[in-house]
Amino acid sequence: xxxxxxxxSFELLRRRRELAEVRALLVAREQLLSDLRTQLISxxxxxxxxxxxxxRKLDEWEQKIAALHGATETQEDDGxxxxxxxxxxxxxxxxxxxIFRDLVKLIHPDFAKDEEDERRRTxxxxxxxxxxxxxxxxxxxRMLNGYDPVVVLTSAEEVHEEAIRLTAMxxxxxxxxxxxxxxxxxxxxxxxxxxxxxxxxxxxxxxxLLAEMAARVNGSIGMAMRRYELDLSRIERPAKGPxxxxxxxxxxxxx
Numbered sequence: 373x374x375x376x377x378x379x380x381s382f383e384l385l386r387r388r389r390e391l392a393e394v395r396a397l398l399v400a401r402e403q404l405l406s407d408l409r410t411q412l413i414s415x416x417x418x419x420x421x422x423x424x425x426x427x428r429k430l431d432e433w434e435q436k437i438a439a440l441h442g443a444t445e446t447q448e449d450d451g452x453x454x455x456x457x458x459x460x461x462x463x464x465x466x467x468x469x470x471i472f473r474d475l476v477k478l479i480h481p482d483f484a485k486d487e488e489d490e491r492r493r494t495x496x497x498x499x500x501x502x503x504x505x506x507x508x509x510x511x512x513x514r515m516l517n518g519y520d521p522v523v524v525l526t527s528a529e530e531v532h533e534e535a536i537r538l539t540a541m542x543x544x545x546x547x548x549x550x551x552x553x554x555x556x557x558x559x560x561x562x563x564x565x566x567x568x569x570x571x572x573x574x575x576x577x578x579x580x581l582l583a584e585m586a587a588r589v590n591g592s593i594g595m596a597m598r599r600y601e602l603d604l605s606r607i608e609r610p611a612k613g614p615x616x617x618x619x620x621x622x623x624x625x626x627x
Contacts, residue, residue: 374459384531386464394545401510401552406502408559415568422582426589433596440603472504473514478516514548 479497484490496515503511559565574581 384535384538387535387542389547391538394542394549398514398549398552399546401549401556402499402514405552405556405559406499406557406567409506412559412562412564412568415571416564419564419567419582423585423589426586426593430589430593430596433593433600437596437600437603440600440607468504468507468509468512468609471509471516472500475500475516477511510551514545514552 479493479500481490481493481497484493499513500512501513571581574584575616
């Protein structure tokens with residue numbers, strides 16, 4: 373909020389409107405990113421329960437078959453590589469906590485000036501808590517850098533400095549929007565997201581794609597079990613033909 377009335381303040385008002393637009397865009401993009409993460413986590417949980425567990429069972433039988441033939445190196449496969457790229461890069465816990473603590477000092481609802489400010493701060497706290505739970509340091513830093521406190525201006529020099537600050541914030545938040553858009557696109561192009569989209573397309577046609585995948589994996593498990601039994605019987609079968617006792621018994625039965 374600008375409390376200094378001077379000709380230069382009109383330029384500040386223009387920049388603040390621009391900042392408000394960029395901030396609103398960033399909030400919308402952050403919400404979209406959060407929704408995508410939630411949807412993918414839910415879908416991946418369903419996939420692992422319905423299909424991934426069967427792939428692990430299939431892998432166990434493949435390991436048994438490999439062990440019969442002396443192979444020791446196997447590789448687990450749950451069908452698709454579930455993406456964890458939307459998890460924030462590892463950050464020292466103390467550093468993450470410090471960022472969160474600094475942000476809370478700025479946005480906590482207890483510091484609200486009025487009801488509207490309290491509602492805004494409550495929304496920000498909800499987003500901050502969600503980012504902290506996900507250990508998303510980048511999101512916390514974006515919120516920390518983008519917070520715009522009330523500024524009381526008393527001179528033209530302070531107005532000029534405020535204009536510079538606002539310009540820098542607009543630039544930084546524009547960069548943040550681009551960064552979030554990149555994360556959104558990466559999520560949408562992930563293997564899990566593509567499988568989710570195929571699953572939704574199949575559902576629109578009255579099909580359950582994951583159930584179909586589970587049925588195919590169950591068939592592969594059945595074939596692997598049969599192959600194991602056959603290979604085991606071949607290995608246990610005498611390699612040099614029938615024993616002497618078997619030959620004598622066969623000859624006696626013919627006479």
